[in-house]
Amino acid sequence: MRRLLWFRRDLRTEDNPLLSFEGELLPIFIFDTNILEKLQKDDKRVSYIFHSISKLKEELRLLGLDLKILYGDPVAIIKELHTLYSFDEVVASGDYDAYARNRDLEVSHILHCRYLQDTYIFRHDEVLKDDGTPYYVFTPFYKKALKVLENKNLKPIHLASHTLLNEEYKGIFSFDGLRFEALAFRIESLGFVPVSLNFQTLQTKIEALKEKLSSYKEQRDFLDIDATSHLSTELRFGVIGVRQLLRETRSHPQGEAFVRQLIFRDFYAYLLFHLPYIENKNYKYSFNGIEDVEKYQRFCEAKTGVPIVDAGVRELLSSGDMHNRVRMIVASFFTKDLLLPWQWGEAFFAKHLLDYDKASNILSWQWSAGTGVDPQPYFRVFNPYLQSKKFDKECVYIKRYMPELKNIEPKYLHDESSLFSMNIEDYPKPMVYHKEAAKLAVEIFKKRMELVG
Numbered sequence: 001m002r003r004l005l006w007f008r009r010d011l012r013t014e015d016n017p018l019l020s021f022e023g024e025l026l027p028i029f030i031f032d033t034n035i036l037e038k039l040q041k042d043d044k045r046v047s048y049i050f051h052s053i054s055k056l057k058e059e060l061r062l063l064g065l066d067l068k069i070l071y072g073d074p075v076a077i078i079k080e081l082h083t084l085y086s087f088d089e090v091v092a093s094g095d096y097d098a099y100a101r102n103r104d105l106e107v108s109h110i111l112h113c114r115y116l117q118d119t120y121i122f123r124h125d126e127v128l129k130d131d132g133t134p135y136y137v138f139t140p141f142y143k144k145a146l147k148v149l150e151n152k153n154l155k156p157i158h159l160a161s162h163t164l165l166n167e168e169y170k171g172i173f174s175f176d177g178l179r180f181e182a183l184a185f186r187i188e189s190l191g192f193v194p195v196s197l198n199f200q201t202l203q204t205k206i207e208a209l210k211e212k213l214s215s216y217k218e219q220r221d222f223l224d225i226d227a228t229s230h231l232s233t234e235l236r237f238g239v240i241g242v243r244q245l246l247r248e249t250r251s252h253p254q255g256e257a258f259v260r261q262l263i264f265r266d267f268y269a270y271l272l273f274h275l276p277y278i279e280n281k282n283y284k285y286s287f288n289g290i291e292d293v294e295k296y297q298r299f300c301e302a303k304t305g306v307p308i309v310d311a312g313v314r315e316l317l318s319s320g321d322m323h324n325r326v327r328m329i330v331a332s333f334f335t336k337d338l339l340l341p342w343q344w345g346e347a348f349f350a351k352h353l354l355d356y357d358k359a360s361n362i363l364s365w366q367w368s369a370g371t372g373v374d375p376q377p378y379f380r381v382f383n384p385y386l387q388s389k390k391f392d393k394e395c396v397y398i399k400r401y402m403p404e405l406k407n408i409e410p411k412y413l414h415d416e417s418s419l420f421s422m423n424i425e426d427y428p429k430p431m432v433y434h435k436e437a438a439k440l441a442v443e444i445f446k447k448r449m450e451l452v453g
């Protein structure tokens, strides 16, 4: 058998089911121009992927495989490779958003495709209700998922013996019309600027996580404590496999709260698979926010005048990350206090998050907007001042990202009326009165709910 091993969301050799195949193999990674064309030239994710595939290339070399790094439209590239070398099949891990599904469908018209379950813990048809239909509510999904997990084989995959495609495939480099790594394996050749990222080794992160597990449940929401794994980007690109992470954490006496979050991640991908239209549309309520470019601009520039919200935006812009609790506060403020369309907020996060994942991001934004599958109704509105008082009491997080507020006492930064009455140099007054804005949002949603039904 002659196979193309297509690395996509599984950029690792450890416990990667792609490497359980025998026969003649050609491992490839494709820098997809359909995606790259939409990104800014200093997009951090391109640097992250670049770093990860360089490492993957080294690791594969130790196994006797040579990763080919390609650039172009994946369907066209696979078609050309197949014409040149007649593969029996392409093997890849499943990828479920609308773009990925269409792309994979097109590839399946070219040659046989075998999609593996790797990115998530469960296949989309593995956790279903007794009547065979999907769950749309997390708690029952979670209970069933735990049962399915008990019987799941989480053992690492067995590395197969393989043969690298022989000499002839060296010709790939000289094939006309496709630009390959031989051009020079540099980010600049893709038209992007390298961005320096703060990389910690996986081992360091996993060891740190094991220390954090006993207090993860109690501390994960606090902004002045480093209580979470920081593994979402590694999970997004498959630099760590979710099965490995389960093996590392499941047996810990207090591992359940962490495993619950991994199952949350699965749940969101599962929902996007079963309800693909929610990528663009509300699951419930016809209200879609009010388009206001000026408000949006102030938000994007971290000038809302609400310290915890602006600190979150600054964290995102500077590091490509934002603490989960702050993501929730920011998304609630955006969709309820500012009444902006959740799709705009989703797109802003999509542009900047290093761990950007369509399913988690879209579903979380719909959750915050109150338009998603979550049974909690529209009237859940976070009070950003109470949130910062509770989770960032001494304003350690706020002041880390907002040096202009460093001399202001924390109690004033958690208090809306103080922020309205003070004149802080280089910092605006809040854009809205929270109570009034929240009341208005609830009234609008209520009317729309009545309209719908």
Ligand SMILES: Cc1cc2nc3c(=O)[nH]c(=O)nc-3n(C[C@H](O)[C@H](O)[C@H](O)COP(=O)(O)OP(=O)(O)OC[C@H]3O[C@@H](n4cnc5c(N)ncnc54)[C@H](O)[C@@H]3O)c2cc1C
Pocket: 220, 228, 229, 230, 231, 232, 233, 235, 236, 261, 262, 264, 265, 268, 322, 323, 324, 325, 327, 328, 331, 349, 353, 355, 356, 357, 358, 360, 361, 362, 364, 365, 368
């Ligand atoms: C508005 C909004 C947008 C979000 N967008 C994304 C996104 O694009 N990509 C993304 O990976 N996560 C997203 N999340 C979820 C969550 O904020 C991040 O996964 C988390 O902050 C990553 O930090 P961590 O790795 O330290 O998490 P940990 O607390 O250590 O959790 C472990 C892993 O579980 C998963 N996880 C944790 N919390 C959630 C959650 N609430 N929903 C889904 N998965 C979760 C992540 O893969 C995470 O790495 C979003 C949340 C909100 C509220």
